[in-house]
Amino acid sequence: MAITSDLRDDGIRVVTMEHPPVNALTVQGWYDVAAALDEAATDLDTKVVVLRAEGRGFNAGVDIKEMQHTTGFDALIGANKGCFAAFKAVYECAVPVVAAVNGFCLGGGVGLVGNADCVVASDDAFFGVPEVKQGALGAATHMARLVPQHMMRTLYFTARTIKAQDLVQFGSVLEVVPRAELDDAALRVATDIAAHDTRVIRAAKECLNGIDPIDVNKSYRFEQGFTMELNLAGVSDELRDQFAGTDKAKR
Template identity: 45%
Template sequence: MQAFSVSIDNGIAELVFDRPPVNAFNCQGWADIAREIQRLGQAPDVRVILIRAEGRGFCAGVDIKELAADSDLIVAVNKGNYETFKAIHRNPKPVIVAVHGFVLGGGIGICGAADLVLAADCARFGVPEVDRGAMGGGAHLQRLFPLQKVRHMYFTGQMIDAAEAWRLGAVERVVKREALRDAALEVARAIAAKSPRMIALAKEALNAIEDGNLEDKYRREQGLTLEAYRSLDSQEARDSFVEKRAAHFNG
């Protein structure tokens, strides 16, 4: 079963996540998402890409149960995450993300790679990687939130809500859940009405003047994820999550 659906209307491509129960994707799912976003970026009938989701939340990240069963799959998952975020950030078309409910792990990577983020008032942002025995998300989180907020979220695993995300400048707009798609389409239509060539040049220019290389920063984090996965504590973190029990670490 494919993890998403795609439709194109008047220059706006909608990619909609729909993998119950929590839109957590396995390694094949992430690879498919990356490939589709890349394809949409090259499609002549697409001017703007909108990513949103159905279900309880936007995206819970990677499929921890898959990794708990076979930790060697972390390499394929890392590749899928990297290619997805890069496909968004480096896409020649503007990418808008509309989120609701939980925005975790890979969901943060998608938001941090995007050009614009809109949120339903029920949205909550978090990076539970440390509690899952992994690293990742910090590079993209720092495109959304201030440095010390990022560290607090990263070290504690605590989430912040849509109102706080808006206060910190991470999201463009906060609306009711039922109004989220319409609000995102309103922004998408405004961009789609512009000159495609001018918008493409604008995105290239804005990416060029960013501080540092986002993909290089994230690749460094992924290297530390591989290091983390070699530890017994990482396996214990994943096992305890799957088994729904408290983790017991050696220190």
């Protein structure tokens, strides 16, 4: 697994997630994403961040298999705290974050993108929060930043996905381009941002966060409380076993 962070000469920092086969991040992976964004926030040479991924899709959320092969609740608590740290780092990054989304963006991926400042996507990109299938709740806070309220509820309750092209009408996705052009599209937006005085842009980021009507950090932590309840009730473990193809009774 690799989370890389490269600062270009023009002040654009490119943070890349690469964790085959589907970019479902381990507990450490979420903390690594958070660390990369925190580094960008404190580095005054960084003017804007492009958050992207290599591989089949942008992000498939939490590594369910890691959770199911760990006894007790350590992996669950680690995933909760790691996701919270990563989402918070994107939202509170001192410079704008441009998300470049390819392929699938599910669960935790929506948490990252929903907290980004600008989203561009490839024509094969789609978004979803299939948490109900695994007995978890979360990222509704962030999906609600991408689609209207009733659409968010429909996607959440049904575990359906929505194409990137359908998000353009809501203004949450700036543009959809062929996959081969995705990085260039993200860099074009980032270049426009980097062209301005970074002192003003950093002030603008703090200002816009300050007038946000929803406290995304508190809202997401509220969701995580229900995930813990479902885990304590045994519901989540049962559904994750089905998803991961494991049977703890046989181990």
